[in-house]
């Protein structure tokens with residue numbers, strides 16, 4: 001560089017110094033003037049170099065400050081992370097950890113550095129960790145796994161995301177694991193699942209108790225209905241027995257060969273003529289009673305069957321009478337019932353389901369009238385165009401506005417535990433909808449609740465599959 005400098009100077013037309021080749025007659029010897037100028041050169045050069053050094057130093061310090069700032073920033077970000085971050089080399093030796101990782105593993109960073117991460121994996125998670133490492137070796141990015149770290153307080157579950165780390169030349173030099181602590185989340189999830197399970201069981205129990213309650217109502221109602229004809233048959237059978245005894249006694253005398261006078265006396269004594277005259281009516285009564293029993297049993301079969309038949313014609317008038325007889329009469333002897341219904345009111349549908357709807361409505365009316373003195377149930381209905389509409393009104397307290405908005409909600413009840421399940425109306429609503437009908441709740445202007453049921457009239461039902 002010095003030589004260039006000198007030859008530059010020699011070639012320079014600006015300088016007044018003579019060319020060197022002419023000034024040095026003996027190589028190595030300098031004249032005083034030349035020596036001075038060389039020194040000045042050297043000093044100037046040193047000044048320049050020194051100035052360069054100083055500016056480089058300043059630049060270096062600035063860069064250093066920037067670097068420190070960046071490092072502090074990264075450290076604060078790493079420190080603020082709640083996720084566990086661990087950087088390892090290819091062998092799984094820990095190179096760097098963040099504060100969350102140090103807290104989870106229970107060691108300061110300097111004690112973790114250089115140790116193998118495998119030693120900090122819970123034995124139960126070793127297989128998952130091995131799979132994660134294998135995936136990292138295959139350079140698969142961001143593999144998700146769930147691992148448990150060994151923390152001083154026991155297994156520390158984390159959802160791990162592993163990423164391959166590359167050097168500047170693109171070689172894989174390790175992996176970065178970021179783990180999200182899932183303990184809290186999992187505990188919350190477990191609690192939620194347990195609560196859900198509990199709720200499901202309660203609901204199942206309620207559904208079950210609603211089924212049992214309606215079965216109980218059915219049985220109680222049918223028992224009540226059967227009571228009458230059976231006691232009728234029973235009474236007549238007793239009378240028949242007495243007649244048979246008297247007739248047998250009389251026939252015994254005939255077979256024994258008693259004379260006409262003796263037989264006439266026996267006949268009067270045993271009131272044989274009366275027995276003969278009563279016999280047809282007694283037998284008719286028994287027949288009627290058994291027919292009634294047969295009809296009730298048939299009704300029970302029809303209205304309690306769960307099987308989904310093809311839709312059949314159902315007479316709503318008879319169905320409502322049966323529901324009132326079974327539910328109301330059995331539970332509330334002093335209830336007054338008025339039917340304002342045509343002789344027949346035909347719809348198409350599932351008799352059992354429609355009967356259940358009617359029973360639920362009647363049962364609710366009965367429940368509402370427990371505390372009132374004048375208990376009356378009014379059923380009215382008729383055919384309106386292609387639809388059948390039926391109203392059921394009671395003389396209970398009616399339904400408050402806030403309750404009215406929720407009566408069809410499943411499990412909504414205002415009745416005490418063990419009395420109501422809150423399923424009657426929601427099930428009824430569903431069943432009516434399945435029949436292409438509507439069920440509406442409201443209050444009668446004269447007091448009491450008023451439920452309105454509409455259904456497509458028989459022959460007008462839209463096809464619903």
Ligand SMILES: Nc1ncnc2c1ncn2[C@@H]1O[C@H](COP(=O)(O)OP(=O)(O)O)[C@@H](O)[C@H]1O
Pocket residue numbers: 360364365368394396397398399403407408412413414415419420421422423424425426449
């Ligand atoms: N006829 C009625 N009079 C007053 N309230 C009624 C009547 N029918 C239904 N409700 C109200 O609607 C609620 C829900 O009825 P429901 O679904 O049959 O369930 P549950 O009878 O088991 O309570 C009842 O708890 C009651 O508050």
Ligand SMILES: [Mg+2]
Pocket residue numbers: 360363364420423424425
């Ligand atoms: Mg009910």
